[in-house]
Amino acid sequence: MFAITAARIDHDDPLSGLEAGERPDPEPPEGWTTVQVRAAALNRHDLWSLRGVGLPEERLPMVLGCDAAGIDEDGQEVVVHAVIGDPDAGGGDETRDPRRSLLSEVHPGTLAQRVAVPRRNLVPKPAELSFEEAACLPTAWLTAYRMLFARAGLEPGSTVLIQGAGGGVSSALIRMAAAVGHRVYATSRDEGKRDRALQLGAYGAVAPGERLPEKADVVFDSVGEATWGHSLRALRPGGRIVTCGATSGDAPKAELNRMFFLQLSAVGSTMGSRDELRRLAEFCARTGVRPEIDRVLPLDSAREGFAAMERGELFGKIVFQV
Template identity: 80%
Template sequence: MFAITAARTDKDDPLSGLEAGERPDPEARDGWTTVTVRAAALNHHDIWSLKGVGLPAERLPMVLGCDAAGIDEDGREVIVHSVIGDPDAGGGDETRDPRRSLLSEVHDGTFAEKVAVPRRNLVPKPAELSFEEAACLPTAWLTAYRMLFEKARLEPGSTVLVQGAGGGVNSALIRMASAAGHRVYATSRSEAKRERARALGAYAAVETGERLPEKADAVFDNVGAATWGHSVRSLRPGGRIITCGATSGDAPPAELTRVFFLQLQVIGSTMGTRDQLKRVAEYCARTGIRPEIDRVLPLANAKDGFAAMEQGDVFGKIVFTV
């Protein structure tokens, strides 16, 4: 089968380890099955893998990719949940299993004509969603869904800040939060991305680091060091920061004095469960809300998509079709 593989890792030149070519077809072990991939979505996780983060040299070569939608062995249209874990080990939540992994970390990923996954990791694809739209859900939209609806614990009409307007998680947060009735502020250095954020439903989009005209009930921050101080200062007393990443670094000043004096909450969130993936797919099908897709490329041109993501030239998701 044709696949996109991490053949080498290099933290300074990650794309140098990217290779396209033939790989053996996957074999499904006991309790697993194979999916014929129709569409797969690119994530920052794939760039980090090429840098060697979470992907040691002894596991190379590794087929990259976490997200996919396709056809299972019984001919059903399905979405692949990329968290490989045991719900029982995590108290009913596979993302809390200490041994969990994502596809492309221990097991070959989705940037291929076929992928092998545990049977329980498949959820039905609603007919209302295209394969390209469905492929955007398992990482970015699932992460945003859990942050917004489980972790933030907001009432409709709340004020929220999304740090960074362009990425897949953030564009999903803007769209879902505005649809849920929240007043959404978004930040970006780029006026073009601020305009796109407003088009997605943001009440206002401001320059990164700019003071908001009002305090937020919750801030969604996956940037980390570059935005942390602004996130803390943007919250009302008792507000919450929900974080799912730290793309600019994870060691900013914690501003603990402000955190305890204003009784702020810092809440971590990682991915979501299989059941939550099923719900986010149904949410999109019923509401008509769809993932923002930056571009669709054939899998053979995957390197172009990787280059665009590494350069930050993205708004929404990059999708590969097979």
């Protein structure tokens, strides 16, 4: 089968390890099945893998990719849940299994014509969603869904700040938060991306670090060290930061005096469960909310998509047709 693989690790030049070509067809073990991939989405996780984060050299070559939608062995249209773990170890939630992994870390990923996954990892694809739209859901959109609906503790009509508009998680948060009636502010260094955030439903968009016209009930932060101070200052007393990543570094100044005096809280969030993925797909089908797709490319043009992500020249998701 044709696939996109990480063949080498290079922290400074990750794309040098990217290869396209033939790989063996997957041979699913007992309890697993295969999916014929119709569309697969790119994530920053794939770039980190090429830098060796979560993917040691002894596992190379590794088929990249976490997200996919396609056809299962019974001919059903499905979305692939990317978390490989034991739900019993996490009280019914694979993301709480300390030994969990994502597709492309231990097991070959989705940037291929076929992918093998546990049968329990398949979620029905609503007919209302295209394969390209459904392929955007399992990582970035699922992460945003859990942050917004399970971890933020928001009431209708709340005010939120979303750091770093333009990425997959941030654009998903803007779409969903606006759709359910929150007043959404977003930040970006790029004026064009701030304009796009407004088009997605944001109430306001500002440069990073700029003071908001009002305090936020919740700040969603996936940037980390570079935005942490601003996130704290943007919160009203009793507010909350929900964080799902630290792409700019994970050692920000804690500002404990501000935290305890204003009774702020910080909550971590990672991915989402299979059931949350099913509900997310239904949410999109019922509400008409759709992922923001930056571009759709054939799988054999994957390098173009990876290069655009590395340069930050995207807004929303890059999707590959298989």
